[in-house]
Amino acid sequence: MSNAPLHPVVGELLYEGKAKQVYATEDADWVVMRFKDDATAFNGLKKASISDKGPINAKISAHLLGLVAAAGVPTAFARTLSPRDQLFRRVEIVPVEVVVRNVVAGSFAKKLGRPEGEWLARPVVEHFYKSDALNDPPINEDAAIVLGWAAAWELACMRERALRVNEVLLAFWAERNIDLVDFKLEFGRADGAILLADEITPDGSRLWERGTGRHLDKDVFRRDLGDLGDTYRELHTIVFGTAYRAE
Ligand SMILES: Nc1ncnc2c1ncn2[C@@H]1O[C@H](COP(=O)(O)OP(=O)(O)OP(=O)(O)O)[C@@H](O)[C@H]1O
Ligand SMILES: [Mg+2]
Known part of the structure; x- marks a missing residue:
């Protein structure tokens, strides 16, 4: 593996997701991830552009990935290049998303008929097949192994690390x-x-203000609970101690 390039040159757009673009660099081992202002929900059915969302998410993500790396979880994150751009090790994404739940909410509440807000006795780890075409369906570890999406040791490693990330976060x-x-x-x-x-x-996390249960995450957008930009600017202040100012 090559060392991270010192002055990466942003090359061709490799692919574009809902919230980020992935660009090649001059070094095939490294990519630039560019955070967009786009917000989507329900697998892209609902869309909006939220000013400041990209740079705020980028900054929060870099901060949290740094914390979990310091706690011993290896990450692909290398460093921040600009308010929207970050350098990452290029990886082959495992098409199995790992969800960790501490409190009943969202799809877990709906499919199991439990009220949102119930604390679980211990964290629950769930797996989803990463497929926009299929709307990221829930799967179990056995299906992921048999269908060739991940090896048993990879799933064990992902589970253990996801639980460690949960402790830190x-x-x-x-x-x-x-x-x-x-x-x-x-x-x-x-x-x-x-x-x-x-x-x-906060696009991929549920964050509830303690006591009030106020949503400080993308559910504000999904459920029309208020202005997502205001929510993310508030989160910036909570995380960094200063109001967000565009650079
Ligand atoms: N270090 C990395 N190397 C290569 N690809 C990555 C890396 N990190 C993330 N990706 C991929 O880059 C894309 C980022 O886009 P984004 O997160 O916006 O996608 P998304 O909206 O989650 O939807 P989808 O991931 O299904 O396209 C995703 O496909 C993600 O799996
Ligand atoms: Mg993604």
């Missing part, structure tokens, strides 16, 4: 009077190892 948000209800992670392969990839943002 639960404590981080609790110090800020926020309950980490659930979150989604993506992992990837590089040089035969598993790395935490993609992002950790």
Whole structure:
């Protein structure tokens, strides 16, 4: 594996997701991830552009990925290049999303008929097949192995690391009077190892203000609870202690 390029040149657009673009660099081992202002929900059915969302998510993600890396979870994140651009190790994304839940909410509440807000006795790890065409259906580890999406050792590694990430993030948000209800992670392969990839943002996490249950995450957009830009700017202040100012 090559060292991260010192002055990466943003090359061709490799692919575009709902919230980020992935660009090649002059070094095939490294990519630039560009955070867009786009917000989507219900697998792209609902869309909007939210000013400041890209740079705020980028900054929060870099901060949280740094914290989990310091806690011993290997990540693909290298460094921030600009408010929207970050350098990452290029990985082969494992098409199995890992969700960790501390509190009943969202699809878990709906499919199991439980009220939102019930704390689980211990974290629950769920798996979803990463497929926009199929709307990311829930799967179990056995299906992922038999259908060739991940090896048993990879799933074990992803589970253990997701639970470690949960410990770090639960404590981080609790110090800020926020309950980490659930979150989604993506992992990837590089040089035969598993790395935490993609992002950790309020797009893929549920963050509830302690006591009030006020939503400080993308549910504000999904459920029309208010202005998502205001919510993300508030989160910036909570995380960094200063109001967000565009650079
Ligand atoms: N380090 C990495 N190397 C290569 N690809 C990555 C890396 N990190 C994330 N990706 C992929 O880049 C894309 C980022 O786009 P984004 O996160 O916006 O997608 P998305 O909206 O989650 O939807 P989807 O991931 O299904 O396209 C995703 O496909 C993600 O799996
Ligand atoms: Mg993604």
